[in-house]
Amino acid sequence: MLKRILVLFSVLAAIAAMSPLNAAAYGGGPANWQLTFAATGELPGSGFGFGFWGWCELSGAADRAAPTSGNAGDCQYSAYFHSPSGKANCAAHIDITSWGEPFPGIGSAFGVPLDFYVLAGSQKNTPGSNPSACIFSTPFDLVPAKAGHYNGNYLVPAVFSPATTGEIQIQVTRVP
Numbered sequence: 810m811l812k813r814i815l816v817l818f819s820v821l822a823a824i825a826a827m828s829p830l831n832a833a834a835y836g837g838g839p840a841n842w843q844l845t846f847a848a849t850g851e852l853p854g855s856g857f858g859f860g861f862w863g864w865c866e867l868s869g870a871a872d873r874a875a876p877t878s879g880n881a882g883d884c885q886y887s888a889y890f891h892s893p894s895g896k897a898n899c900a901a902h903i904d905i906t907s908w909g910e911p912f913p914g915i916g917s918a919f920g921v922p923l924d925f926y927v928l929a930g931s932q933k934n935t936p937g938s939n940p941s942a943c944i945f946s947t948p949f950d951l952v953p954a955k956a957g958h959y960n961g962n963y964l965v966p967a968v969f970s971p972a973t974t975g976e977i978q979i980q981v982t983r984v985p
């Protein structure tokens with residue numbers, strides 16, 4: 810029994826040693842925020858459907874105690890759209906060079922007055938992605954600028970069509 814406990818402890822110690830001590834955005838430095846988002850939807854009986862999922866890390870603010878902007882970040886996302894006339898798929902990486910929360914956005918739909926926005930950056934589509942499914946321009950609205958879990962299921966029929974079903978889930982985490 811003691812041998813099993815020691816083996817388990819050794820495995821856990823090895824995993825901990827390989828794990829980063831703090832989150833670091835690929836673009837430069839410790840991440841201040843981690844964002845995840847996912848949505849799916851369909852218009853029953855029409856053959857129309859969509860979905861997307863992704864994550865972002867934002868860093869670069871001089872004041873980590875209360876950052877509202879930064880100069881580095883990374884996002885990875887995938888999206889798909891399908892209809893009776895065809896489909897489009899996308900997988901992309903966004904290299905963020907400026908972000909902030911300067912504009913009122915859909916965050917008000919979640920009871921938060923401001924959203925995080927990508928103010929400058931570039932996108933690289935994964936080979937094989939359909940450019941019409943990879944939508945990115947600046948300023949690009951990301952998610953509410955307040956830590957929490959946001960359920961936006963009620964937005965699917967409001968944004969697309971009253972008959973559309975689906976879900977939108979957003980997680981915003983402030984990294985200490």
